[in-house]
Amino acid sequence: MKRLPLAALVAAFFLFLVFSVSVRQAVLLLVGMGMGAALAGARFGFTTGWRQLIEQRDPRGVTGQALLLALASLAALPLMGQFSELNAALGPPSVSLLIGAFVFGLTMQIADGCGSGTLYKAGLGVPLNMGILPLFAFGSFLGSVHLDQWLSLGQTEPVSLSAQFGTDGALALTLGLLALALLGVRAWVGSGKQWIDKRWVWGAVALAVLATLNLLLAGQPWGVVYGFGLWAAKVSVALGAFDPAANAFWSQAGNAQRLTQTVLMDVTTITSIGILAGALWVSAKSPSADKPLTAQQWAIGLVAGFVMGYSSRLAFGCNVGAMLSGISTGSLHGWIWVPLAFAGTMVGVRMRRRFGF
Amino acid sequence: MSTTQKLQWVFWLGLAGFLAWDFSASGPVDLRNEPPLIAAGSGQATSGGHCSMAK
Numbered sequence: 001m002k003r004l005p006l007a008a009l010v011a012a013f014f015l016f017l018v019f020s021v022s023v024r025q026a027v028l029l030l031v032g033m034g035m036g037a038a039l040a041g042a043r044f045g046f047t048t049g050w051r052q053l054i055e056q057r058d059p060r061g062v063t064g065q066a067l068l069l070a071l072a073s074l075a076a077l078p079l080m081g082q083f084s085e086l087n088a089a090l091g092p093p094s095v096s097l098l099i100g101a102f103v104f105g106l107t108m109q110i111a112d113g114c115g116s117g118t119l120y121k122a123g124l125g126v127p128l129n130m131g132i133l134p135l136f137a138f139g140s141f142l143g144s145v146h147l148d149q150w151l152s153l154g155q156t157e158p159v160s161l162s163a164q165f166g167t168d169g170a171l172a173l174t175l176g177l178l179a180l181a182l183l184g185v186r187a188w189v190g191s192g193k194q195w196i197d198k199r200w201v202w203g204a205v206a207l208a209v210l211a212t213l214n215l216l217l218a219g220q221p222w223g224v225v226y227g228f229g230l231w232a233a234k235v236s237v238a239l240g241a242f243d244p245a246a247n248a249f250w251s252q253a254g255n256a257q258r259l260t261q262t263v264l265m266d267v268t269t270i271t272s273i274g275i276l277a278g279a280l281w282v283s284a285k286s287p288s289a290d291k292p293l294t295a296q297q298w299a300i301g302l303v304a305g306f307v308m309g310y311s312s313r314l315a316f317g318c319n320v321g322a323m324l325s326g327i328s329t330g331s332l333h334g335w336i337w338v339p340l341a342f343a344g345t346m347v348g349v350r351m352r353r354r355f356g357f
Numbered sequence: 358m359s360t361t362q363k364l365q366w367v368f369w370l371g372l373a374g375f376l377a378w379d380f381s382a383s384g385p386v387d388l389r390n391e392p393p394l395i396a397a398g399s400g401q402a403t404s405g406g407h408c409s410m411a412k
Contacts, residue, residue: 024392087407091410133368219402249412255406264379273372280369316411325407
């Protein structure tokens with residue numbers, strides 16, 4: 001689509017949100033569009049960065065991601081100390097988190113995109129990611145339906161580094177752990193590597209600014225998975241296939257209320273729509289050119305997308321909700337998520353090769 | 358029109374259709390109680406859904 005009609009459509013949707021939903025949701029749509037444009041424009045793929053590190057010992061992607069985490073933490077942790085209205089992305093350390101993060105890391109390599117990656121690539125018009133999106137949503141919904149059973153396997157209360165060590169302590173610990181992770185990367189890639197890439201750096205800076213705006217406006221960190229699950233939950237309820245009152249997760253007051261409201265009032269939904277639109281904006285200038293997939297690759301990719309959605313709910317987020325938002329707001333679960341997802345990715349890149357992606 | 362472009366139209370029309378259906382089938386929006394534009398400093402507790410939530 002050309003940019004002029006696209007701009008007109010976005011402006012119309014923005015005004016619709018202003019007059020029919022809320023000004024905040026309209027502004028969050030623009031924040032989401034910025035995220036989509038940054039993700040797609042910089043090709044800021046969490047999945048690709050990890051794969052390049054493993055397969056080519058190329059540290060540029062993970063350096064960009066570490067920069068994003070550091071910048072977002074430097075903004076979010078002090079802001080949360082200042083404003084009591086701002087919530088952290090606190091997930092419980094649990095068996096569900098361990099399994100979910102591992103499986104998510106594995107499947108995101110096969111599906112070639114995490115939560116944000118699936119969104120921006122769908123916005124760019126990559127066929128597999130457009131196909132994955134609805135399956136990711138249903139997987140995320142099914143994961144939320146089964147969440148209480150997974151949690152019964154073992155969990156502890158969420159741990160906030162800010163509550164444990166104060167804002168300064170949490171920030172120092174977060175930055176120290178990021179530096180430690182980069183030392184590990186240095187040991188893996190060896191000497192003589194290029195660490196900085198302009199594309200990854202501007203993507204990291206833009207995303208850190210936009211994630212901070214999301215936190216200030218919405219009062220909660222950037223997330224992707226919840227909105228997807230909500231969409232599928234609403235469809236399932238409308239079809240009479242699901243009774244939320246009989247489910248531990250969806251009968252909770254906040255979730256039950258959101259099922260009765262339009263998804264346009266949901267923060268994660270509106271930023272996700274914005275990401276799709278922002279990526280579409282980028283694709284108007286530089287359309288993506290992907291190689292066609294075989295029927296087997298399509299089938300494997302779609303199954304991986306569904307499992308990725310399911311496991312993202314078990315892991316209390318994807319690369320955005322658990323890793324970026326969890327770590328930048330001082331949640332221990334973000335730090336548990338990363339090594340488990342990375343271990344899954346190490347298996348996933350091999351499976352990806354095996355299936356000829 | 359290429360197959361990918363057709364798929365793109367299906368995708369976007371599907372999304373637009375879902376949002377239109379959802380808006381018409383859901384309860385009305387209470388415009389008088391809309392959330393503050395900026396949560397930080399508003400004095401109002403935020404209550405949005407997030408993927409890190411266990412409940």
